[in-house]
Amino acid sequence: MSLLCVRVKKAKLHGSPDKFNSYVTLKVQNVKSTTITVRGDQPCWEQDFMFEINRLDLGLIVEVWNKGLIWDTMLGTAWIPLKSIRQSEEEGSGEWTFLDAEVLMKADEIYGTKNPTPYRVLLDTRFELPFDIPDDEAQYWTGKLDRINTMRIHDEYPLQDEVQRRPMPLAASQCCEWD
Amino acid sequence: MSLLCVRVKKAKLHGSPDKFNSYVTLKVQNVKSTTITVRGDQPCWEQDFMFEINRLDLGLIVEVWNKGLIWDTMLGTAWIPLKSIRQSEEEGSGEWTFLDAEVLMKADEIYGTKNPTPYRVLLDTRFELPFDIPDDEAQYWTGKLDRINTMRIHDEYPLQDEVQRRPMPLAASQCCEWD
Secondary structure (H helix, E strand, C coil): CEEEEEEEEEEECCCCHHHCEEEEEEEECCEEEECCCEECCCCEEEEEEEEEECCCCCEEEEEEEECCCCCEEEEEEEEEEHHHCCECCCCCCCEEEEEEEEEEEECCEEEEEEEEEEEEEEEEEEECCCCCCCHHHHHHHHHHHHHHHHCCHHHHHHHHHHHCCCCCCCECCCCCCCC | CEEEEEEEEEEECCCCHHHCEEEEEEEECCEEEECCCEECCCCEEEEEEEEEECCCCCEEEEEEEECCCCCEEEEEEEEEEHHHCCECCCCCCCEEEEEEEEEEEECCEEEEEEEEEEEEEEEEEEECCCCCCCHHHHHHHHHHHHHHHHCCHHHCCCCHHHHCCCCCCCECCCCCCCC
């Protein structure tokens, strides 16, 4: 068991800033996290997410969506193999990932993407815990994460002391500078 | 060009009502709509959605997700071939669709689902316009939908007269009775 930490930093989209009101979804197998929606062609989210990972042969699916009133339109997608993600206890500056229009599938699983778009997203991805921790420790972490995830919003305060070491998901409210 | 109308009515989930805080996403190709999130093992959404459809060989992907604080977990998915959807100007009582755990893919496209879950969702699906309308009429509808979809929330009022014939998406605020 390992913890995959992902910081969705920002994106560069192409076109009129008015056209975009976008958000990012991260998916690993049957689990999904979503950022807030931000306007403009250079949206900045700076939001942290984490996932429990048991299988290293999968990938992280990144999707950038443009929010609409009737429907949301996919701006692009990327697939990051979990095996390519570094192990680190510290945040990094992230990597720019170009987005494609479609996924490639084999035997019912995604193994890549195709058809480049001009859009790209800056993500900082890392594994926080080694894969070979003892079973009881893995169970402790799994149980803890499950409890946090399934609690209701109004249950947040009683659990506060338990989660204070790692308050998440964490959304930075300040926007970032562009290079 | 045709308009696919979908009413997401309700679902029957299995397990403690406390466990569920769920929403439904509908996807056709690169377009997605999402319901609000509703608590309980018998969530009721009664929300209407519509999609522009140009290719009948695709399917509507339905996903039911359980909302969590850290991540959302997929409860189940269904794939409804567009060819199987009736043409009608009138709403119907809907059909119960059992949800599976995974999708089946071939040549990078979904063609079904596998691994049954005990969960099911009640959907009313129909096509509202014939496929053989003249090009100019199809363009008129496409343009109209695009304009509605890309307008900002604060642009809603000036466009109200244009959309009043078909205000959407429409969320019924009352909950439904269970059979």
